[in-house]
Amino acid sequence: MTPDDVREVHRIGEIVHPAYPEDIETVKERLSLFPAGSFVAYAKDRLLGYAISHPSVVGKPPALDSMLGSLPEDANCLFLHDIALTEASRGLGLGRSLLDRLKTAAQQANLGRIALVSVNNSRGYWQAQGFRVFEADAALAVKLATYGDDAAYMVLEIA
Template structure:
């Protein structure tokens, strides 16, 4: 079965909320969170679909500041003017999406998006013991400070802030 990512639109938000309740029951966020991210940075919000058009998941990303992820279930209020990374706020894939290569293709899409926006890194907060998955895709745990530790606490004990630095030469033509 083939699967791909497409841009998210406002009509997708109820589906995003439904999938979040299935995939991330321990990390609840109000519906306003993905809606705000979509309004602030639509280029970073994607829907995963299979070849039949069925929705398999979603991804929400936005420009951010390294080492300063938003706390769980918090609104941004705006994008940081000094953004130095593309932050993958949330990715949720239904069980039937496993093994379809959507994680790998998402990282490729986000690398390209960050490069086109002049952002030198991708960042995310790994939860649910997913750090090894992200490590295999090139991310490394980012050493943090006390402020980062406070933010990570809202995501649970196993949360790890991870970063991948992008090769700037790929996008500098």
């Protein structure tokens, strides 16, 4: 992903995740803090999806639509902040391709896990990719509640 992609990435995010709006500045900050973890998926010169990630600490995701300021020095996972694919991407294998790139980014950053918050009834999809539900403590449970009733914090061991 480059800064030139941010406007279209933000537009796709608003379409795919209307219940989880984020300011375009959030996308810009994530890209600037960790460009090695932000990817776009193109087909026929058209942006069809993206993944945005950054180093984090397992069990401590940032709040939705919040600025990080900096990355944690004690990071032990790559947090998949957002992934979105348009309807036009279906059947092209772009979700798997983006996940493979995220695994590589995590390994290159010496992070042995990828973490995410599953929403929109996607827990089954992420479990099929090898992610497991991480038991939430009280602080994590409060953050997860802001994502909706079906939200789950999940972790994939890759090391």
